[in-house]
Amino acid sequence: MATNTIVLQEEQYVAAPEPSRLRGLIKIARENPIGALGFLLVVVFIVMGALGPYLTPYSPTGVDASAQLDGPTLAHPFGTNGLGQDVLSRVLAGARLSLVIGAAAVGIGVIGGALIGVISGYFGGVIDSFIQRTGEAGAAFPGLILYLTLIAAIGRGVDTIIIGIAISAIIGGSRVLRSMTLVVKASPFVEAARAAGASELRILVTHIIPNVMPIIIVIASSAWGAAVLAEAALSFLGIGVEPGTPSWGADLQGRNVDDAKVGHWYLVAFPGMALSIVVLGFNLMGDTLRDVLDPRLRGSIR
Amino acid sequence: MWRYALRRLAFIPLIALAIGALTFFLLRILPGDPATVLCGQQCTAERREEIRQALDLDRPVHEQYFEWMKDVATGNLGTSIYGGQDVLDEVARRLPVSFEIMIMTLLFSGTLGITFGILSAVMRNSPLDYGVRFFAVFGQSIPDFFLLTLLIVIPSMLWRYAPPAGGYVAFFDDPWTNLRMFVPPTLVLSIGGAMVLMRLVRSTMLEVLRSDYVRTAQAKGLHPRAVILRHAFRNTLPPILTVLTFTVATAFSGSIILERVMGIQGLGNFFFQAVFIRDLPVVQFTVLYTAMIVVLLNLLQDLSYAFIDPRVRYR
Numbered sequence: 001m002a003t004n005t006i007v008l009q010e011e012q013y014v015a016a017p018e019p020s021r022l023r024g025l026i027k028i029a030r031e032n033p034i035g036a037l038g039f040l041l042v043v044v045f046i047v048m049g050a051l052g053p054y055l056t057p058y059s060p061t062g063v064d065a066s067a068q069l070d071g072p073t074l075a076h077p078f079g080t081n082g083l084g085q086d087v088l089s090r091v092l093a094g095a096r097l098s099l100v101i102g103a104a105a106v107g108i109g110v111i112g113g114a115l116i117g118v119i120s121g122y123f124g125g126v127i128d129s130f131i132q133r134t135g136e137a138g139a140a141f142p143g144l145i146l147y148l149t150l151i152a153a154i155g156r157g158v159d160t161i162i163i164g165i166a167i168s169a170i171i172g173g174s175r176v177l178r179s180m181t182l183v184v185k186a187s188p189f190v191e192a193a194r195a196a197g198a199s200e201l202r203i204l205v206t207h208i209i210p211n212v213m214p215i216i217i218v219i220a221s222s223a224w225g226a227a228v229l230a231e232a233a234l235s236f237l238g239i240g241v242e243p244g245t246p247s248w249g250a251d252l253q254g255r256n257v258d259d260a261k262v263g264h265w266y267l268v269a270f271p272g273m274a275l276s277i278v279v280l281g282f283n284l285m286g287d288t289l290r291d292v293l294d295p296r297l298r299g300s301i302r
Numbered sequence: 303m304w305r306y307a308l309r310r311l312a313f314i315p316l317i318a319l320a321i322g323a324l325t326f327f328l329l330r331i332l333p334g335d336p337a338t339v340l341c342g343q344q345c346t347a348e349r350r351e352e353i354r355q356a357l358d359l360d361r362p363v364h365e366q367y368f369e370w371m372k373d374v375a376t377g378n379l380g381t382s383i384y385g386g387q388d389v390l391d392e393v394a395r396r397l398p399v400s401f402e403i404m405i406m407t408l409l410f411s412g413t414l415g416i417t418f419g420i421l422s423a424v425m426r427n428s429p430l431d432y433g434v435r436f437f438a439v440f441g442q443s444i445p446d447f448f449l450l451t452l453l454i455v456i457p458s459m460l461w462r463y464a465p466p467a468g469g470y471v472a473f474f475d476d477p478w479t480n481l482r483m484f485v486p487p488t489l490v491l492s493i494g495g496a497m498v499l500m501r502l503v504r505s506t507m508l509e510v511l512r513s514d515y516v517r518t519a520q521a522k523g524l525h526p527r528a529v530i531l532r533h534a535f536r537n538t539l540p541p542i543l544t545v546l547t548f549t550v551a552t553a554f555s556g557s558i559i560l561e562r563v564m565g566i567q568g569l570g571n572f573f574f575q576a577v578f579i580r581d582l583p584v585v586q587f588t589v590l591y592t593a594m595i596v597v598l599l600n601l602l603q604d605l606s607y608a609f610i611d612p613r614v615r616y617r
Contacts, residue, residue, distance in 0.1 A: 144555050145589055148577045149328055229445055236447045237562060237574075252451050260451075261458040268455055272448040280443035 028292055035288020041281025049099030052092030060085065060093035060246040072266055079266040081256060087266060091274050093246035097158075098278065102227040105162045109169025109227075110220045114212070116170065117177025122185055122200075122208060132178075135171050143168055151239060161240055165227045173219050177212055184211045214293035221289050225282025232275050248275040310601050317597050318590065325589045326370060329582050330363050370586075380583035382576075389583050392572065393591070399470045399568030402480075403560055404553040406488035411495035411549055416542065418496075419503025423511065424530060434500065441497040446556065449490045450563045470567065487564055491556050495549045502545055506538040539610045547603045551596045 029036040053060075058076075063083050070080045078087035120131040147164040154160055184190065185208065193203050232249030234240035241247045251271040260268045337353040354360045361369075373380060380389050422434045457463035465483055473480040510516060511534055519529045558570035569588065576584035 144558060145592075232445060233447060233559070237559065249447075252448060257451060257455060260455045263459055265455065265459060268448075268451055272445075272451065276444045276448060279445065280440065283439065283443050 032288045032292070034284050035292075038281045038284025038286075038288060041277060042285055045095060045278045045281060046099060048092060049095040052095050053089075056086065056089040056092055058086035058089040060089040061244060062086075062089075071264070078270045079264070081251075081259070081267055087251075087270055090246040090251060091248070091270050094248040094251065094271060095274065095278075097241065097245070097247050098228045098231055098275075101158060101161055101165070101231045102224050105165035105227045105230075106169060106220055106224045108162070109166035110173050110216060110223055112166065113170040113173025113219075114177050114216050117174035118181050118204070118208060118212065120174065121178035121181030122204060128178075131174065135175060147234065148239065156239070156242060158241065161231055161234060164234075165230045168230070169223045169227070173216075173223065176219060177215060180212045180215050181208060184208050187211075218286065218290050218293055221282060222286040225279050225286065228275070228282070229279055248272070307601075307605055310604070314594075314597060314601070318594055321593045322371075322374070322586070322590050323367070325586050326367050327363065329580075329585060330366065380587070382581055382584055389587050392584070393569060393587060396567060396569045396572050398472065399561070399566060400554070400557045400570055402473070402484055403488055403491075403557045403568065403570075404550065406484055407492045407495065407553055407556060408546065408549055410489050410492035411499060412546060414492065414496035415499025415545075416503055419500040419538075420507060420530065420535065422500065423504045423507035426508065435504075438497040438500055441493045444493075446491055446494055447559050447563065449493065450487060450560060453486055453490050454563065465564065483564075483566070487560050491560055495545070499542065499545050502541050503538050506541055507534055510534045510537045536610075540607055543603055543606060543610070547599050550599055554592050554595075 029039075058064075063085060064080065068080060068083065070076055072079045076086050076088065078091060080086055081090070116131060120128045143164075146167065147160075150160055150164050150167075154163075190203060190207050193207055198206075231240060232247065232252075235245075235247040235249030236253050238250075238253065241250060243250070248271040252268050252275075256267040337350050337357065337359060351360070359366070370380070381387060382389055382392060418434045422431045425431055454465075465486065471479045471483065511530075516529060516533055519533050520526075524533075554570065557568060558574055560566070561568045561571040562574065572584065573588040575581075576588070
């Protein structure tokens, strides 16, 4: 009887490691329909950003004098703006810009922030104090001011936006990861590894990093949403992308607003809705990821 | 407690010094000098040099820094490079605008967030709770600048309504015009903060309402209102304070956006324009001023924990 059970378990294990993982994901999605919706919105955003420019017959910057301020029609589902540019094409091009800037800024910011936070929390001492004080000084500076200084230094453009957002992500991310590292570092299994003679590097790679990984995923998800929002806000203020570049934030200001005031609502409604829906997707996904992945919360819920 | 407060206070001049020095050197080391902007398109090298000399920009940076420090110590914050007006006067003239925006945003997000947070927790899983939570998720996701844009566009499109234009009207001069100018945009601006606060109050309240001492208070027959307000709500104060401090700290960024969208001439707009024309004295002062507010608020926040929660002790 006992042997039978063991054989059965082995069969299950050998036969279905992948489907069970997939089934696990489906189960999580079923239990968190709202999070699944968020994930779906994010996937749609990524697909739109990646393929969007190939799906539309118009150029987002192409001017058509014969079709200025046309309302939504079959030819132009989202209408055209005062220059005769197709709003749908601009919204899709804006998705690509958001996607590129968000992914790059979060990539740099979260990996950098995680590295700094883990090192700061794990080694402590002078390194920790130095990193912490620098972070606090950075946090006391209003983000917008930091960014304006950056523009003065290296000029406007996509690179500047990415660096600016990445700096905020590094500061924010390193703090959270530092405190998580402190928690993991104090746990018995790290002590056991050290007693067994494991090197610092080995402890860091095999024990600390895997245990803070869920937090990194949670941070990356919410940071990505914040980065999309930050790009739009900067372009909205006229300090983001170069004038004329299709960006959701940039299309919510200037001439479009004046035209919208006299009845051309679609000029601001569609870019604004696209932005809101994407941010909503990241928020919903981030909340659910936090519930599912954050070990501290997991303990308190069950 | 008092020793802790004094020690923290002693650090403030040091922090101010560090922030002041950092801004000063950053602004001067970076390319793009105000003389070039001031000189305009058809600028000769000699003319630019003249302007640089007049503004003391030709001197070594450290000399400029000590000169500036001397001025600040004697209460002279410099004059705007462009208008030649005293920076302090200019800031003082525009400060009430940004201050009113900040106070109103704080007031609205505080009242809305706390009220709906408590109601939502007490009436858990009621239609009101679901409604508030649904609204919270959406309210947090719609960017404030998009809402502000809609606030301008929709009334103008439907009813040809425009908010009172022109300069700032003080509340005590003309309350009605002042409120029409500020209430709608600050209400919109406060939604984000109110939603964060609401979710926080709700979750803290739910946690506290399950605790033993709340059950004890209910068991001994206290009025439900007393249990909720005196026993449960009090525990949500520290996190509320944290969020409200954060709201004030970020209010200046919000004020910049609001002033730009609504075309109101406050400190936010003044600062934004000063950055572009590289009006160094204005930028320096504003950065120092806003950074110091954040530093002081953080101190106040840490200290007030001890007043709210008797268990907190500082050494």
